[in-house]
Amino acid sequence: MSSFSSTIAVHGGRSCDPVHGSLVTPIVQSTTYVQDQVGINKGHAYSRVSNPTVTELERRLGAIENAAPAVCFGTGLAAETALFLATLRAGDHVVCGDAIYGGTVRLVRQLLSELGISGTFVDTSDPANVARAITPRTRLVFIETPANPTLKLTDIAAVARITNNAGVLLAVDNTFLTPVLQRPLDLGADITVYSTTKHIEGHSTAIGGSVVSRDEQLVERVRFIRKCTGSIQAAFQAFLTGRGLSTLPLRLERHSQNAQRIAEWLASNPLVSAVNYPGLSTHPQHDLALRQHAKVGERVLHGGILSFEVVGGAQAGARVLNNARLCSLVEHLGSVETLLTHPVSMTHADVPREQRLAVGITDGLIRVSVGIEDADDIIEDLDRAITLAHNEEGAADLEADVCASADGRASCLANV
């Protein structure tokens, strides 16, 4: 399934700068805009409401999904907040996947709940669980597929049939695969939401988020919430995000090819006890992956994110992370560099252990956001780190490493 073209990523929604003729829309670094007369302007009045650089990114992000111009935000979580405020009010109910992004869980559980909006979390890999969770107060179903970091999938078309029948909106957090590899709006979803911070910007240089829909009224409501809450993206961040967008299909092809090779290599490694990647024939939902993810050329591509566990559990996993050199240990994904995350101590540290284990996030699980380097070099680094983790010298290295880097790492993490 693919209706996406790389040409749209480069040209879709773009316009030449009418003032100077610059090929690339300039970074319009201005808070405000001179009015021609009282009540008459050239389309912009104040940069909390709209900014030409952001507006162009919005047209481009809409164009790649055949949708109305997107609404862009300072962060992915700001986009989700606006989406929730646009679709839910006190007394309403939202059904969420149980393995969605941790920040989304915190937003629903700790903030929306205080506004009188209740949330139910279910395993959406079985769509029947969504149908069962919908109540007369439900206004929105919010899913994320593939799930982070277990790579469990949700059948978007099946969930969309349920939400359409129930008269409930369906939003999909499509950050992992982006519209290049997964097309929720074509599968019946009403809204897609992105942390553009990840693959869309793709170079670890700009935070951002976006909401996309073909329902123009809904988009206008999201835009109104953004104006009320003041959460628009800044012009420079929009410029960097737009630059990333042009190469998104190219990068995702490479991310996916590398991830497929690394997943297959990990699966054949006797020191590795489990590998989660939708492109492996051993993935329990591989058939769904082949239907739901996009084909580029002859192959279906499954994105750059995988997770695995080494023999030896949590301790061995920590040693692998500390011994990697080319791959960086960070709380991030979707960039050109290969990035490793230990969900239990990093992204999912807030989630109670029982709940983590119930959704398959074991203590030793390692998430890899496979970069666009040469696959052989990534494999060599992981091979060395895994081998070291399994001999005593590796254990000694670990002690030294932890002492040497503990301060720096602790202060990095404190800010997330």
Ligand SMILES: *Cc1c(COP(=O)(O)O)cnc(C)c1O
């Ligand atoms: C990072 C992320 C978010 C939050 O985005 P920010 O830009 O960090 O606010 C939401 N959903 C997913 C799937 C993410 O990976």
